[in-house]
Amino acid sequence: MANHPVEKKVKASAAAAYVASAGLLGSLAAVQDNVRLLSWMPDSVAPFVLALVPTAITAVSGWLAKHSPRDDAADAEA
Secondary structure, three states, X not given: OOOOOOOHHHHHHHHHHHHHHHHHXXXXXXXXXXXXXXXXXXXXXXXXHHOHHHHHHHHHHHHHOOOOOOOHHHHHHO
């Protein structure tokens, strides 16, 4: 298996998943009567930590997905 860097589309999708998940979890925590998402974690940190789960899933899925064939000569020039 060739050792290529992580593609920009994988990085962008992981970043978007993190921002969207953190925003969704933060808004859900704000509208609930009980804002404790995880009892052992501070309220202000929980949405950001929980957002790491879908971010990791997105990054791994993007990394493992089959990509279009690459021209090794073009990769060497870049």
